[in-house]
Amino acid sequence: MSVQTWTFIVIGGTFALYIGIALATRVNTTSGFYVAGRGVPPIANGMATAADWMSAASFISMAGLISFMGYTGTIYLMGWTGGYVLLALLLAPYLRKYGKFTTSEFVGDRYYSQTARVVAASCTLFISFTYIAGQMRGVGIVFSRFLEVDVSTGVIIGMALVFVYATLGGMRGITYTQVAQYCILIVAYLIPAIAVSYQMTGNPFPQLGFGARFVDGPNAGLFLLETIDVLHRELGFPEYTAAFVPGKKAMIDVFAITLALMAGTAGLPHVLIRFYTVPNARAARWSALWALVFISILYTTAPAVATFARVNMIETLNGVPYSEAPEWFNNWETTGLISFEDKNGDGAILYSGDAATNELTIDPDIMVLANPEIARLPAWVVALVAAGALAAALSTAAGLLLVIASTFSHDLGKSFLLPGLTEGRELLLARIAAGGSVIVAGYFGIYPPGFVAQVVAFAFGLAASSFFPILVLGVFSKRTTKEGAIAGMIAGILFTASYINYFRFIRPEAGADEWLFGISPEGIGAVGMLLNFALALIVSRFTAPPPEDVQRLVEEIRLPGEADNSM
Amino acid sequence: MSKNKRDIAAYWRANLRLMAKLLAVWFVTSYGLGILFVESLNRFNLGGFPLGFWFAQQGSIYVFVVLILIYARRMDQLDKEHGVD
Numbered sequence: 001m002s003v004q005t006w007t008f009i010v011i012g013g014t015f016a017l018y019i020g021i022a023l024a025t026r027v028n029t030t031s032g033f034y035v036a037g038r039g040v041p042p043i044a045n046g047m048a049t050a051a052d053w054m055s056a057a058s059f060i061s062m063a064g065l066i067s068f069m070g071y072t073g074t075i076y077l078m079g080w081t082g083g084y085v086l087l088a089l090l091l092a093p094y095l096r097k098y099g100k101f102t103t104s105e106f107v108g109d110r111y112y113s114q115t116a117r118v119v120a121a122s123c124t125l126f127i128s129f130t131y132i133a134g135q136m137r138g139v140g141i142v143f144s145r146f147l148e149v150d151v152s153t154g155v156i157i158g159m160a161l162v163f164v165y166a167t168l169g170g171m172r173g174i175t176y177t178q179v180a181q182y183c184i185l186i187v188a189y190l191i192p193a194i195a196v197s198y199q200m201t202g203n204p205f206p207q208l209g210f211g212a213r214f215v216d217g218p219n220a221g222l223f224l225l226e227t228i229d230v231l232h233r234e235l236g237f238p239e240y241t242a243a244f245v246p247g248k249k250a251m252i253d254v255f256a257i258t259l260a261l262m263a264g265t266a267g268l269p270h271v272l273i274r275f276y277t278v279p280n281a282r283a284a285r286w287s288a289l290w291a292l293v294f295i296s297i298l299y300t301t302a303p304a305v306a307t308f309a310r311v312n313m314i315e316t317l318n319g320v321p322y323s324e325a326p327e328w329f330n331n332w333e334t335t336g337l338i339s340f341e342d343k344n345g346d347g348a349i350l351y352s353g354d355a356a357t358n359e360l361t362i363d364p365d366i367m368v369l370a371n372p373e374i375a376r377l378p379a380w381v382v383a384l385v386a387a388g389a390l391a392a393a394l395s396t397a398a399g400l401l402l403v404i405a406s407t408f409s410h411d412l413g414k415s416f417l418l419p420g421l422t423e424g425r426e427l428l429l430a431r432i433a434a435g436g437s438v439i440v441a442g443y444f445g446i447y448p449p450g451f452v453a454q455v456v457a458f459a460f461g462l463a464a465s466s467f468f469p470i471l472v473l474g475v476f477s478k479r480t481t482k483e484g485a486i487a488g489m490i491a492g493i494l495f496t497a498s499y500i501n502y503f504r505f506i507r508p509e510a511g512a513d514e515w516l517f518g519i520s521p522e523g524i525g526a527v528g529m530l531l532n533f534a535l536a537l538i539v540s541r542f543t544a545p546p547p548e549d550v551q552r553l554v555e556e557i558r559l560p561g562e563a564d565n566s567m
Numbered sequence: 568m569s570k571n572k573r574d575i576a577a578y579w580r581a582n583l584r585l586m587a588k589l590l591a592v593w594f595v596t597s598y599g600l601g602i603l604f605v606e607s608l609n610r611f612n613l614g615g616f617p618l619g620f621w622f623a624q625q626g627s628i629y630v631f632v633v634l635i636l637i638y639a640r641r642m643d644q645l646d647k648e649h650g651v652d
């Protein structure tokens with residue numbers, strides 16, 4: 001059977017599964033729609049959180065980015081896992097104990113202020129829309145590459161699917177589809193990684209394989225990482241494993257970006273909301289553990305995939321006459337993701353760290369997507385990778401969609417604009433909001449604003465500099481006042497947003513020597529976060545302490561106990 | 568709230584102590600071993616890995632998992648000891 005037939009079968013099968021789950025998990029209460037009736041077991045929530053969290057970027061792009069960045073790729077590996085430690089220790093159990101439905105709601109209650117809630121709700125919408133556009137785009141790209149349909153058709157199919165299970169099943173439907181999507185995406189990620197690791201090093205564990213020796217070929221007996229470092233030196237790239245050498249990010253920047261990504265992870269509304277779905281605070285802690293376990297399986301494999309792909313790519317292409325290039329090279333050339341320009345006219349592919357002589361241009365996304373073909377794995381594995389990439393994109397899109405819907409119907413609708421809303425009406429509003437957001441997200445997927453990639457830095461920076469500090473202070477510092485929180489949030493957001501805006505859009509040509517302390521826009525959220533913390537603490541000292549009942553609320557959420565969530 | 572105030576205060580202090588210890592390890596492994604001291608550690612090898620590189624791309628992630636595991640287990644115990652579960 002051809003790759004395309006396999007792809008149709010595998011993707012069709014997974015989609016039927018998602019729809020089946022949606023039908024089986026329909027809901028008709030707001031509690032079911034927003035927080036899956038709080039009945040999700042910790043392991044299931046861990047899997048759902050993992051799928052929710054790992055987006056098209058984690059699945060498709062991350063390993064490829066690392067394979068070009070070498071050591072510096074650590075910012076993603078640590079940044080996107082270390083945040084779970086913060087989440088587990090500082091936020092998840094307390095937000096669960098507080099109960100209710102959204103993160104903005106917590107901000108509003110804890111800081112006894114509708115303004116705080118509306119600011120939080122606006123940040124939530126901005127972060128989530130930014131993020132979801134990228135997911136829809138990912139769906140479209142997978143469809144167009146593997147099924148040869150147009151990107152727009154792909155986006156529309158993806159939209160229709162998410163529309164069905166998000167509006168029907170709400171959080172309950174999304175949770176159980178995400179569990180299935182996690183299983184599909186992790187199998188799809190591991191099979192090629194294990195196969196390649198075994199082929200190259202004889203070790204079936206990719207986590208160990210990339211520190212092992214080649215079993216055969218010209219480098220038999222040499223360590224993989226040592227070989228890449230040698231190749232990099234010969235070709236004029238900075239060494240793969242070297243940390244802060246010229247041509248790579250500086251130490252302070254790596255530090256700041258990692259911090260911003262960690263704090264951003266812990267402050268992302270679609271991740272936080274997942275912890276509202278478990279039965280109690282204790283389950284929230286265990287569920288954070290399971291989430292990180294499931295995420296780690298992919299995240300410890302990714303740097304191995306990056307290393308294998310890097311060696312494979314250089315060894316199979318560099319110095320090879322173009323006419324003898326492997327078949328996958330020509331297959332992917334048609335997508336424009338990889339291209340060859342014979343600058344010196346010798347007919348052979350020259351790969352070099354020197355832009356003037358380099359003849360090979362490679363999009364990082366190709367490293368995961370073309371991996372099965374490079375390793376000559378059977379057609380069904382290629383199809384599985386396509387289904388895995390779709391699972392990653394769709395699961396994240398659905399999680400974001402629910403956050404957007406609940407922010408509209410619950411934070412802005414019920415509490416702010418239409419206070420008298422009955423439960424049935426609120427549920428209807430939530431479904432309409434979910435449906436409407438799918439359409440907006442789909443539109444941005446088909447006509448992506450040119451700056452999607454840039455605004456992802458924005459999403460993390462904003463989550464780190466707005467939510468994270470005031471959520472943590474909300475639990476750990478009873479004395480933090482409404483004025484402190486609002487001042488902190490606004491200062492954090494304004495500072496981070498203006499910095500990113502200035503260096504991304506107004507003066508993108510400015511280099512590291514003009515950056516504040518040498519910190520790039522990607523990492524500036526870390527500074528915004530510190531600013532938010534500092535200002536919130538200082539302003540709180542000079543304003544009247546929070547009212548009695550708010551202080552009691554804080555005392556209460558600090559105790560795990562069975563939460564009373566009868567609302 | 569039926570629990571007496573002293574118990575609750577002791578529970579909260581124990582929680583903060585545990586958190587402080589775990590976050591110290593979190594910081595030292597990720598930012599210390601993985602970033603600040605990565606170059607000195609890279610002079611040593613762990614099999615085919617430069618040591619600092621291994622901490623940055625593998626070790627730190629394993630440590631994160633273990634930290635949350637310890638936290639979840641210890642907190643379950645604390646909940647019981649202080650009767651707040």
